[in-house]
Amino acid sequence: MWWEVGKAQIRVFCQQYTSHSTSKLKAAVEDLETSIRDLELGLQRDSNPSAGQLLQKKRLELSSFLQERVKGALVRCRFLEIKEMDAPTPFFFNLERSVAQRKQMSCLKLPGGRVTSSPEEMRDHAMDFYADLFGGEQCSIEGREEILEGLPQLSPEEKAALDLELTLEELTGAVNQMASGRAPGIDGLSGEFLKHFWGIIGDYCCVTGSRKSF
Secondary structure (H helix, E strand, C coil), X not given: CHHHHHHHHHHHHHHHHHHHHHXXXXXXXXXXXXXXXXXXXXXXXXXXXXXXXXXXXXXXXXXXXXXXXXXXXXXXXXXXXXXXXXXCCHHHHXXXXXXXXXXXXXXXECCCCCEECCHHHHXXXXXXXXXXXXXXXXXXXXXXXXXXXXXXXXXXXXXXXHCCCCCHHHHHHHXXXXXXXXXXXXXXXXXXXXXXXXXXXXXXXXXXXXXXCC
């Protein structure tokens, strides 16, 4: 329970931080655009070298802000590199929205042929489908013995060692070996997040893992 509460609080904090950062970035871009327009109008009326230098500086700052927005959109759109994106456009930034929309499942056909768009029915059907797909099937004892015949077997000591509860050292080693840029579970927490905060959450994860629910 504490883990779910913690994830919910982390999610809310990240959303608030993102919203605040986005608002600050948007305000900064609007201020730069206004300053650039004013400087351009002023230079049309009177050529001023210092104003020209300031205009160039403002344009570089605006370009830097836009490039950061491009990088974020590229990550969310699963683009691997920037190609011919010198001038970010509304079309480009709408790409990430279209990617998210394509990932959404709007409806499912149930076994009886009825099509449903109810999230609850879709979730229940998906769970039943994969439980049936990956569920175990009964196997005859004779067939099982024939398949396992000749295969290496674990010793009683090895079996006992594997049945022991997880230790903090084992979990720490597994976390440190995790690849970067990937989320190991359905909660979406990345390997970098777990490594960074492992000193705080490691003991709790060990207790949860020992209860076979992590």
